[in-house]
Amino acid sequence: MVLNSLLWPISVFFVAYFLLVNGSYLVIHLVSFVVLRQSVRDWLLKPTYDPYRSPFLPGIAVVVPAYNEEAVIADSVRSLLNLEYPQVEVIVVNDGSTDGTLEAVTDGFDLDRIDAPIPYELPCEPVHDVYQSAERNLVVIDKDNGGKADALNAGVFFTDQPLFCAIDADSMVERAALLEVAEPFLRQPTQTIATGGAVRVVNGCSTSRGIVTTVGLSDNRLVNIQVVEYLRAFLSGRVGLSGLDSLLIISGAFGLFRTSAVREVGGYSTETITEDMELVVRLHRHFAGTDYRVEFVPYPVVWTEVPSKRTVLGRQRMRWFQGLLETLWIHRSMIGRREYGAIGLFALPFFLLVEALGPLVEGLGYVFVPAAFLLGVLNVSFFLLFLAIAIGVGTLLSWLSVLNEVLSFQRYRTPSDIASLLGYALLEHFPYRQWKAAIAWLALVRYVSGNAEWGEMVRTGFE
């Protein structure tokens, strides 16, 4: 009897929490619909000037941290040098690789060593040499290993360009993407400090010399689930959050920043697990109260390789989750505070309750509610409601993201691809989401016991 009277309110709590999580996602998705309809990208609405002939376009340094990227770095640099943007400088930071990463670039692009030390201090591990191309805007900074954040800092503090774009060495940037991700900077040159573009899954696409030639799905089920997951996170999640002035994450794989702003806050933190999220939160913290903008632009795309094995994916997700917890912990004093505007009042509480606690509470819910049902405490209707809210509304969110893709972006176009995506969206919420909840618990346990996970990814290289 006591058990009964306890299990019933607990079950109601879980259903309510699922309602909170999926409900707030739903709100964000609906905002994303409104935002996307407003910013409909019409072939006619392109401004009638030629950015290539305007003296007012900011130069961009593309900073590519590279640690043991021998297999992909040459292709990657080649495609970055051909981005459609008037003034691009590519800075590869060789972060103490133990393979032939450095030689792949210096030999492949005919670089010469500059016979002088960098004449100013870079806040990073010691730099050995700087290599430069006499013909193209390509520089390699060869330094001791210090991790990704440290490598990014080397580039950020080295460059003279007013903006820099952080890119992963293994991702492929669409040629037009740089100009598009710079769009908020061009629209509001004095206010914008950071923008991010969409990241999509390259596994399954055909590529040639660092450029995606045909978009398609993979043969691997786990990869395709992640395709849907990325669609949901970027095309609906971040569009919606950006529309609510609440963007907290700009993916490390594709973000554009005002160099002076990042230097002002001291660059990337080398102490954190997910330096990309931590930087954006710190920027919000530093510039709170001033007239600044951080925006997400869904049209420009980089394609990135995602893990195709569950163990690798599990490690990656543990790392992300621990990074989230850590960033929230570092900046806990901002949560709920009015002086940080939408960030303090909505974004951080949302990330705490939904992104961080959500999977944990969900994980318990998946154990408790079915158990209560089996013990006969809950009736069938209540259990169905639980399933509908937990899995049904979740699937609805993913399907809405696929709808956004169909209406606005159209990288996946054929009806058969769309049908598959709708199918994988179902799998994303059963059993993938439950698996992620378990991973979140595991990550929490390891984080608390001091074993942060640094899921290194093994690159297979482009085909």
Next chain:
Amino acid sequence: MSTAVLVVEDDEQISEVLTYRLELDDYEVVVIEDGEDCWEYLESTDELPDAMLLDIMLPGIDGFGLLRRFETDERYDDLPIILITGRGLEDDVVEGFTLGADDYVVKPFSPSEVAVRLDRLLQ
């Protein structure tokens, strides 16, 4: 025998209009969209085209990069090259001529004008 012109341009709309205009003047037009493909094509062919219309921003390797490769091989010394590009800033034009281009047309352009320039260059 008709005169062969190689158009290296990744914007399909532009290569379409150029092809149409040049074919009216009985040129034989080959279009390549990628800089690296263009280099492979030129290296593998025994007979160079009679002239080349070259865009600067190309996938693979850009137009300036191709011009630099041409500089290192005397085989390309006599190949007339017109750059057709959206990059109209002074620095770009200077770089184009320095690297050995024979003419420079800035987009938006007139196809008829390109045809005349090409004609003059080939005489």
Next chain:
Amino acid sequence: MTTWLGDVGIAIVGGCLLVASITFLVAVIRYSIDGRRETIRHELVPDLFAQLERSTPDWERWYETHSRLERYVIRQMIAQYLRKLRGSEREQLLELATAAGIDDRAVRSLESWRTTTRLRGLIWLTLLEQPVSVDRLRAASVGHSTTRAAAARLLLVCGGPNATEEATSLLLWRNDERLSVFALDTLYRLNQTDASALTSKLTAEGEQWDEALLLQCLLVLGHCRLERRPALFEWLGALLEHDSPAVRAATLSTFERQGWQPSVRQYVDVERILSDPDPGVRLTCYALLGRWGDSTSIEWLQYAVVTDPNDRCRVTAARTLDRIGASLPTIDADAGESEAPAHFAAAIAWANAELNPPRRGAAGWS
């Protein structure tokens, strides 16, 4: 008691399935329409080009013979090629646009209550270079900065009496709103050869504006040719002592291109500026001295390489000297042991060793 809960669950599932079916349906429809447009485009292109070559094509009839979807593709092709072509081909496209009724529609859309529709109308009119009366433009555009910029661009491409003044005042309609890069570019092209429209507004009201807007206008001015009006240079000279370092730097950049006039140089007190506490101001000054390039300027730069307290500024000064082919101060090899020369020796060594110094990015972004 709780049967309604089950109903809610079923309703949710039903809603989900509805979204899925809609998504799939839209995907199928879009895919087939896109495919048909692609085919149509392929068929129409040779036909369109053939018409462009004819001396007097009957565009109206040609346009009418096509279906609705084909006409959509034609309008799209017009918009695309208007951005890419000049000369006689463009003239022909303009006639086709008139035959397709695009210009009438664009003018009508200026009356719309929707900002996007008005913006679209303004963009079409700009592509068609079709003038509209200033009153009408104002009525259609003053509500929003994007439409104001588009209207100013239209005035720029169409020209006409007072176009520069009207367009400049549209761009600077509100003195508390900053300009987009597109608006900056338009302002620059309007005032490129004769900046009097911009300078008269600036000297009259500039100091009351939002500082960021003042800054932007000064940056634009830096790319324009200024009229030799002592009052203007006195005004700019006074701004060189502004409280904001960004304004000081931007003002300094307006002198960069005017330095060939010795009468202008007297307004710039180089010695004082070289001791400005803000590195940004000094960086701008080195660019200016590099552009002026006379022997005095070179001496100032050589002095700066050695004396500037900031690492980056010293490198910029050294690079500037290197770029204009002037000699860099030599490093005394014997002094290598002592501490003093090391800080500037690094800058000189770097400038000498560097192969490909970065092109200077657009000013005013940092």
